[in-house]
Amino acid sequence: MKTVLIKNAQIVNEGMIQQKDVLIVGEYIDRIADHIDDVPESTSIIDAKGKYLLPGVIDDQVHFREPGLTHKGDISSESRAAVAGGITSFIEMPNTNPQTVTQKLLKEKFEMADGRAFANFSFMFGGTNDNLEELIQTDPKNVAAIKLFLGSSTGNMLVDDEEVLEKIFSSTNMVIAVHCEDENTIKKNFEADLETYGEDIPIARHPIIRSEEACYLSSSKAIALARRTGARLHVFHLSTAKETNLFRNDIPLEEKMITAEVCIHHLTFDDKDYASKGTFIKWNPAVKTEKDREGLWKALLDDRIDVIATDHAPHTLKEKNQVYTKAPSGGPLVQHALPAMLEFYKEGRISLEKIVEKMCHNPAILFKVYNRGYIREGYFADLVLVDLACEQEVTKESLLYKCGWSPFEGKFFHNKITHTFVNGHLVFDGKNVLPEPKGKRLKFDR
Template sequence: MLMPGVIDTHVHFRDPGLTEKGDIETESRAAVAGGVTSYVDMPNTRPATVSRKAVDDKIKRASEVSAANFGFFIGATNDNITELLAADYSQVAGVKLFLGSSTGNMLVDDNSTLTRLFAESPALIAVHAEDEAIIRTSRDRLLDECGGTIPVERHPDVRPREACIEATRRAIGLARRTGAHLHICHISTADELEMIKKAKAEGVSVTAETCPQYLLFDRNDFDRLGARIKCNPAIKEASDRIALLRELLPGGCIDTIATDHAPHLLRQKEGDALTAASGMPMVQFSLRAMLELLDTAPRLESIGPERIVELMSHNPARLLGIDRRGFIREGYYADLVLLDPVDPSVRPVKITDSDMAGRCGWTPLAGMCLSHNIRLTMVNGATAYSDGVFAAPHGQPLRFDAVEKARSQSEA
């Protein structure tokens, strides 16, 4: 089965400053091993990618070592609005905004800055929507309730659904007032889906992303997997997972699937709901896991691989106006993935931690049987990965076109 390569618009490749967990070289290898031919990396590194120079430095680094094509978001802070407005958004994917939740000193909580950013940004604003005040209140209550140590399975209570709902409501309000293109990242609750559907019906420019972890797991899986599935936003209830699966159907409000790939060493995943690191490595197995869902999730029985391609290749390219990628078309870059469907009852393909090509050396999908193998990944018309063997890196910088993006969104 031949598909256009996956475009993962939400990864954390940890470069610079957090490279004990992974870097552009190691994580891009994991990407092509999973059929991901292009990625867009987030700015919460050390130092944070909040200037044009920092973006240029990442582009230079990726040009030297990346196995897949690459792009980068620039991060918003309370005091870098001038830098954001001066960025070249043919080279920068968009603006990443941590709205209401602090990470790497990138919390933007100044109302005048937010209003100006939404009103004047020439690019998509990708938002991590969790309300810090609600999280803080929940954390303090649980610390008292649990005697100072909160079990990891209570992580969905430390970062409760109300935190996501409130921040998403605020983001949609800003987009409604200003006309900005809002992209809400890693949606985890049914309530957010309802708000997004209503906003879209009103003509608000809002798009929605979810991730494989919210489609594969719910809070009951903490008993089995513990901190391996601890991430922010937290994995929620089984009813949320069902609602998210339903919105993958044609006509649903989910526009893209991205991974929020965020590797940590296993020793960093030890601890409780406050001390274990949040995030999981997903880029290598996202495509195979989503194809597996077609066979195992009753609500997806009516769709085929074409819908997964739309959510993971076509729509990401449309979302960011990516030049000549995301489709198998004459004149486009040959970013391709060849899969070998196998019968798991005859030849089960069980994932193990040792299968991980990234630096962290583990996966939350260990033990899962997947019924597709990645046989070949091509990047820019040349082999990047074939049957377990990696070629020399030859990824190229992605190019973004705001005019094309607007046209493609209208057509979609």
């Protein structure tokens, strides 16, 4: 059985940083100790002196576009980019084509990923106004969560029937993950701007159309419903400071029934960036004001926000280079999410321990991911080794996304991922993603 010894690493794990050796045997972390020397001659040895070893990142919200939208990205291409960015597990959304709203289509999607995903994977089952019978058949041990679009849906995935919502919230013990924006508010704002500007609405109007009011109205309504029904609710991609006041930080994550996520772009950009970035930072919910960005940071650091994710959602350059009304929302982020957060660490905004908590430990706790998200003996060896004493520029040539662009192009990061391990296998060596996919289906301890 293959063995790998990582020596002299600064391990960032469970609120501490300690220099240790880590022995990987097969797919698992076998030993963690101050010094490990009694290993087989065939052991591969990595001297990690001066580098930091993190658990692999678990990204709880990505759109990898397969099936049906593979001109933008696919499970293989986007998971390759993910492992180059230190993401070793991902949870993918159901708004593909066809949408993952039946058990048959869910099964087919798992089959698509098997043997092709470079990172570990799970998928969410999508709720609609008319698929409750399919939804309640979802196996909580094998599927990450139920996903509901309470705004900004594609196809028929907008769940706007209040009676149906009540039934869904009352019928499952699984995590219900929601996109919260009030469609009526957005429609009213959009129609007013369409009348004023025509098709070419200025991109700076995006956070006004998809306003604070639209977000807060929807998220507060979802939270009220969760409290009334006792549902386990997870609110995706908060974008406003006002919404953060809906969440609590006075109990451990394990005891929370209502949790929240923030995404890299909402921590990075604000509405002043539309002037230079244009539709390349057009997301739903919208990037909003500096005050909102700072409010999100505050809630992240005081634990009202539990998880950092990407909402990776690639579109082609041709699609993004259109007028506001035609340019789709979303952008690619998995390759640069961890480097972006490590840059914030170097700027003094967040500790390494807190990054690991929000990107590795907490997703594992929240979704009850089996034996991942930590550096522990007996756990799967999903590991990321990073060098914080180097510089790299995000260039078009360095991108692994099928869509071929990034909102971070031209940015210098003062850190570098040098090794990524998935299930004990080295899958990224700092320059290249190794050709054989090693991702496995995630299991959940429920």
